[in-house]
Amino acid sequence: MAGFTPKTNPKRFHKSQIKFYFILIPIAAFMLLPIIFIFSQAFKPIDELFLYPPRFFVRKPTLNNFYELFAATKGSTIPVSRYLMNSILTALFTVIFTIIISVFAGYALSKKRFKAKNLIFTINNLALMFVPVAVIIPRYLIIQKLGLIDTFIINILSLLAMPIGIFLIKQFVDQIPDALIEAALIDGANDFQIIFNLIMPLLKPAISTVGILAFQVAWNSADASTYFINNENLRTFAFYVSNLTAVTGNTIAGQGIAAAASLIMFVPNLVLFIFMQSRVMNTMAHSGLK
Amino acid sequence: MKKIKKYMHWILLSPYLTLFIIFILLPIIVAIYLSFTYFNAIQSPRWIGLQNYVNLFTRDEIFMQKVLPNTIKFSLIVGPGGYILSFILAWLVAQLTKVPRTIFALILYSPSLTAGVTMAVVWRVLFNGDQQGYLNALLLKLGFIDKPIQWLQSPEYLLTIMIIVSLWSSMGVGFLAMLAGILNVDETLYEAAYIDGIKNRLQEIIYITIPAMKPQMLFGAVMSIVQTFTTAGIGVALSGTNPTPQYAGQLIVNHIEDYGFLRYEMGYAAAVSVVLLIIIYLFSKIAWKLFGDN
Numbered sequence: 045m046a047g048f049t050p051k052t053n054p055k056r057f058h059k060s061q062i063k064f065y066f067i068l069i070p071i072a073a074f075m076l077l078p079i080i081f082i083f084s085q086a087f088k089p090i091d092e093l094f095l096y097p098p099r100f101f102v103r104k105p106t107l108n109n110f111y112e113l114f115a116a117t118k119g120s121t122i123p124v125s126r127y128l129m130n131s132i133l134t135a136l137f138t139v140i141f142t143i144i145i146s147v148f149a150g151y152a153l154s155k156k157r158f159k160a161k162n163l164i165f166t167i168n169n170l171a172l173m174f175v176p177v178a179v180i181i182p183r184y185l186i187i188q189k190l191g192l193i194d195t196f197i198i199n200i201l202s203l204l205a206m207p208i209g210i211f212l213i214k215q216f217v218d219q220i221p222d223a224l225i226e227a228a229l230i231d232g233a234n235d236f237q238i239i240f241n242l243i244m245p246l247l248k249p250a251i252s253t254v255g256i257l258a259f260q261v262a263w264n265s266a267d268a269s270t271y272f273i274n275n276e277n278l279r280t281f282a283f284y285v286s287n288l289t290a291v292t293g294n295t296i297a298g299q300g301i302a303a304a305a306s307l308i309m310f311v312p313n314l315v316l317f318i319f320m321q322s323r324v325m326n327t328m329a330h331s332g333l334k
Numbered sequence: 335m336k337k338i339k340k341y342m343h344w345i346l347l348s349p350y351l352t353l354f355i356i357f358i359l360l361p362i363i364v365a366i367y368l369s370f371t372y373f374n375a376i377q378s379p380r381w382i383g384l385q386n387y388v389n390l391f392t393r394d395e396i397f398m399q400k401v402l403p404n405t406i407k408f409s410l411i412v413g414p415g416g417y418i419l420s421f422i423l424a425w426l427v428a429q430l431t432k433v434p435r436t437i438f439a440l441i442l443y444s445p446s447l448t449a450g451v452t453m454a455v456v457w458r459v460l461f462n463g464d465q466q467g468y469l470n471a472l473l474l475k476l477g478f479i480d481k482p483i484q485w486l487q488s489p490e491y492l493l494t495i496m497i498i499v500s501l502w503s504s505m506g507v508g509f510l511a512m513l514a515g516i517l518n519v520d521e522t523l524y525e526a527a528y529i530d531g532i533k534n535r536l537q538e539i540i541y542i543t544i545p546a547m548k549p550q551m552l553f554g555a556v557m558s559i560v561q562t563f564t565t566a567g568i569g570v571a572l573s574g575t576n577p578t579p580q581y582a583g584q585l586i587v588n589h590i591e592d593y594g595f596l597r598y599e600m601g602y603a604a605a606v607s608v609v610l611l612i613i614i615y616l617f618s619k620i621a622w623k624l625f626g627d628n
Contacts, residue, residue: 082455145353167359181603299455328507
């Protein structure tokens with residue numbers, strides 16, 4: 045069949061593609077509406093928030109809600125910036141350590157030969173389904189026994205074991221030829237040198253993916269702050285936002301502040317993903333469960 | 335030196351294994367143990383055998399009448415529904431050229447980037463119960479209703495709204511995996527199939543695309559199960575109370591929190607956790623059966 049062109053993943057535009065636009069544009073618009081709403085709401089001045097009938101788009105955008113957000117805690121002892129700083133530190137350390145831990149474990153599971161290897165990988169794959177909320181109470185008791193209640197480090201520690209991270213890295217390391225590693229071993233490199241100088245540069249797509257996933261979990265998670273921390277100084281921004289919305293979410297004046305806080309929650313995720321999306325897609329192509 | 339080399343894999347695995355055991359494995363084991371005890375968080379746990387499970391299935395009317403049916407309904411619609419939606423959207427997007435494809439993929443993925451807490455803000459405003467609520471205002475204006483509806487406080491709407499919001503945010507990592515899978519199907523497979531007499535795109539999907547991307551389909555299924563059970567707190571976030579109004583949006587996860595952190599019946603809550611873990615495990619077994627290689 046000469047001149048066969050696959051229909052999926054076309055190289056250039058053809059009028060047969062128009063029908064897909066007709067289906068996708070309304071769906072995409074629906075998906076986008078609430079997100080546009082966050083942006084719009086966050087910049088609304090107070091009179092537009094009070095408006096009846098309510099108006100979806102902002103007319104006269106203002107930064108007032110953001111000022112209010114930061115002023116809201118002036119009276120209390122803990123400023124918003126404290127929560128933000130806690131979140132930034134939590135996210136940063138979670139991302140760094142998740143990557144290191146996952147690469148170490150993924151490399152060992154892929155390239156080392158030892159008895160328990162398959163067992164560990166199988167258990168890890170089962171744990172992909174793990175939902176932390178399901179065992180929140182035993183988790184609390186264990187963390188209490190370890191004396192980690194009300195410590196900053198629990199924000200990070202409770203997020204580091206990420207089965208999906210190990211899984212993605214292992215699947216990727218599988219594709220690096222053994223010969224490459226053997227050659228490095230013969231040249232006298234040890235495992236750490238191999239990991240940092242050889243594996244890590246080759247694994248950039250997978251590492252970016254794990255990094256993004258870890259960031260999302262860390263940035264969005266209010267669990268540790270809710271359950272394991274009573275000291276307000278150590279809690280994260282996600283917790284602050286959830287509390288803020290629980291208290292002020294129903295009042296109109298609070299809506300602007302809550303929307304501003306939501307925007308601060310959302311934007312870092314989005315920006316990071318836009319920058320990393322091609323790498324993420326690349327990882328996903330090679331990440332199937334086999 | 336040689337000895338170190340011999341045990342290198344354990345050294346490399348130890349940080350992960352330590353955390354895995356402390357934060358994942360041990361909690362599951364403790365949950366199983368506690369589920370056989372009476373434990374009120376003050377006195378030490380007292381062994382009561384299967385009593386918690388017996389109570390759960392025979393005495394806990396709320397669990398049997400509200401929580402379990404809600405959970406089954408919610409997870410059957412949001413799990414497979416979100417999964418099928420992910421595949422369809424990934425396939426549709428894959429029919430476009432690169433730039434529009436990237437833009438659409440990003441738009442479809444972006445809702446899953448929003449945190450549950452964040453979303454409660456938006457959806458609570460959109461579904462607000464007075465005439466200031468956007469949906470109410472719209473319906474009033476169009477004349478469909480003559481007085482505002484308490485969307486999030488009415489038992490008849492809450493679960494539906496939870497399902498819509500969850501589906502909306504379900505195009506996550508699984509969606510990306512499926513999109514990548516579709517784009518990476520070997521072109522020659524399609525070519526061969528057309529020579530063999532495949533005629534239309536539906537046949538193309540069923541006979542070529544899905545079988546060729548089985549690993550990504552399985553990955554997507556697993557992610558969709560996880561997603562379903564992690565978004566389960568959404569009813570409480572939307573309605574602002576636990577228990578939700580007349581238990582309309584009460585799912586197993588909320589039931590665990592209700593008993594564990596509000597009533598301090600930890601043993602009972604642990605039994606509910608174990609039931610939840612078993613349900614998740616069964617779901618994943620089905621996914622593995624459908625798309626796994628062996």
